[in-house]
Amino acid sequence: MAALLFLSGMGAGTLGALVGIGGGVVLVPLLHLGFGVPLQVAVAVSLCCVIATSSGAAATYVRDGRCDVRLGMQLELFTVAGAILGSWIAPSLPKQALQLLFGAMTLVVVRSLLRAPARDEAGSPGGVRRLPLGCAVSFGAGALSGTLGIGGGPIKVPVMNLAMGVPFKVATATSNFMIGVTAAASVFVYAARGLLDLAVAAPTVLGVLAGASLGARLMPRVPTQRLRQLFACVLLLLGAEMMARGLGFDWKALV
Amino acid sequence: MSGQGETRRKDAHSGAWIGAAPDVVREPAAGAVSNEMANAVRDAAAEVAPNGMAADVVCAAAAEVAPDGRAADAVRAAAAEVAPNGMAADAVRAAAAEVAPDGMAADAVRAAAVAGPPNGMAADVVRAAAAEVAPDGMAADVAHGVPAPPGAAPGRVDPLHAGERAIARLLRGGVALAAGLLLLALLGAWIGGGAIRGTTVPLTELLAGRLGLPAALAQLGLLSLAVTPLARVALATGVFARAGEKRQALVSAAVLALLLVALLLGAAEG
Numbered sequence: 001m002a003a004l005l006f007l008s009g010m011g012a013g014t015l016g017a018l019v020g021i022g023g024g025v026v027l028v029p030l031l032h033l034g035f036g037v038p039l040q041v042a043v044a045v046s047l048c049c050v051i052a053t054s055s056g057a058a059a060t061y062v063r064d065g066r067c068d069v070r071l072g073m074q075l076e077l078f079t080v081a082g083a084i085l086g087s088w089i090a091p092s093l094p095k096q097a098l099q100l101l102f103g104a105m106t107l108v109v110v111r112s113l114l115r116a117p118a119r120d121e122a123g124s125p126g127g128v129r130r131l132p133l134g135c136a137v138s139f140g141a142g143a144l145s146g147t148l149g150i151g152g153g154p155i156k157v158p159v160m161n162l163a164m165g166v167p168f169k170v171a172t173a174t175s176n177f178m179i180g181v182t183a184a185a186s187v188f189v190y191a192a193r194g195l196l197d198l199a200v201a202a203p204t205v206l207g208v209l210a211g212a213s214l215g216a217r218l219m220p221r222v223p224t225q226r227l228r229q230l231f232a233c234v235l236l237l238l239g240a241e242m243m244a245r246g247l248g249f250d251w252k253a254l255v
Numbered sequence: 256m257s258g259q260g261e262t263r264r265k266d267a268h269s270g271a272w273i274g275a276a277p278d279v280v281r282e283p284a285a286g287a288v289s290n291e292m293a294n295a296v297r298d299a300a301a302e303v304a305p306n307g308m309a310a311d312v313v314c315a316a317a318a319e320v321a322p323d324g325r326a327a328d329a330v331r332a333a334a335a336e337v338a339p340n341g342m343a344a345d346a347v348r349a350a351a352a353e354v355a356p357d358g359m360a361a362d363a364v365r366a367a368a369v370a371g372p373p374n375g376m377a378a379d380v381v382r383a384a385a386a387e388v389a390p391d392g393m394a395a396d397v398a399h400g401v402p403a404p405p406g407a408a409p410g411r412v413d414p415l416h417a418g419e420r421a422i423a424r425l426l427r428g429g430v431a432l433a434a435g436l437l438l439l440a441l442l443g444a445w446i447g448g449g450a451i452r453g454t455t456v457p458l459t460e461l462l463a464g465r466l467g468l469p470a471a472l473a474q475l476g477l478l479s480l481a482v483t484p485l486a487r488v489a490l491a492t493g494v495f496a497r498a499g500e501k502r503q504a505l506v507s508a509a510v511l512a513l514l515l516v517a518l519l520l521g522a523a524e525g
Binding site: 002048051052054055056058059060062063065069070073074076077080081083084087180181183184185187188189191192194195196197198199201202203205206209210213 | 419420422423426427429430433434437438440441450451452453454455456457466470473474476477478480481482483484485487488491495500503506507509510513514516517518520
């Protein structure tokens, strides 16, 4: 089982490093439905994997100057602030409506991403545009992350690329740089509650570290448009999951 | 551009000259001996991509024919020649970002800067390209050899660049430590003929030896991994402060403070 967990982690790490979303969207269902790991344990292990993806990939991206550290820190400030607020107001938010809204929004975002020119024209030579918008969206992404159980990457990568003029690869690398910080804050809580199963976490995280390193080396070689398409696929998967949750559909019934 | 018409005819024959452009470039370049690769890419790109497609064409061609460290030359030559009319920024940015995967982006842009577009646009072009290819601390290094922006101290080692390298080293160190401990844990469990058992325990219990050695090593590995991003934020605060970027230093310090608040709130809840 350890070998399978390692391989699953490696796949999730590679994907996460390429598209900047941490890989939790793949790992949580895989661990829960595929390996029979209890959901809360799967979430805890997935958070560790997000940190592993983030640190493993960002080490390469920062070294190579591929991620915008300044922008990352600014957006991270608003994401963490939003996450703290979100943890307070989450119980009063209309969760199902937000899940359905998020699911519908993914369709719009995917359409925009796929219609973007193959050449990364979204990158503006004048630098980052609409920073206040990015900060506001990051705050919202942070606030929603706890409620919807998603990281900020699926929201922030498209916003950075489509609205703020950050080249797609820089956006995914910067997202990778950011996501580990918020996940780290949560993982301590899960660990303190004894929800981090070491037998599951050790091989999976090791696989993710290997995969993230591989993904970070692959990323510059993958054409931008292919990366966008890959990101769009992951986003569609996430959107479908959100819609299903919003409609009360239980994936486990299919297994 | 005598070859332009010929190239266009070829593509018209295939029915899709836009998609075929990289192939057209690749074909002559692939046969070139190693020291002629750059010229082949440049010449081919100049012929097939005079109208704004330079970036894509150069990317595709250079990535395929110059995988062995010659990307910088290929990109520089191609970008300088096919995009003399203000499009160099796009071409250099896209090409360098795609064909220079191993930290060579800086080299590619620097080389392009030195060669430069012939019409005095070097500074603007390079600044724009550098900002995108190397969006942060590397800009100063990348812009080496072109007119420095007003107020910049030429020749000075960029402290932010050095700081970013320190951040990268910290991340690599944290990852290596975590990976090493996790690997030892798995090996220990395998040699012991069992599996890692248990969940995370408080540090006091960990130190008291409540967990077996493999599980203890695994927990230490995960802990070191979880601490790495927090240490990175703390280091970034120092890096920005040292570089004189007070606003960024404040932002990083605020992130750190909020993280501590989040941890305390989470601990209180847990």
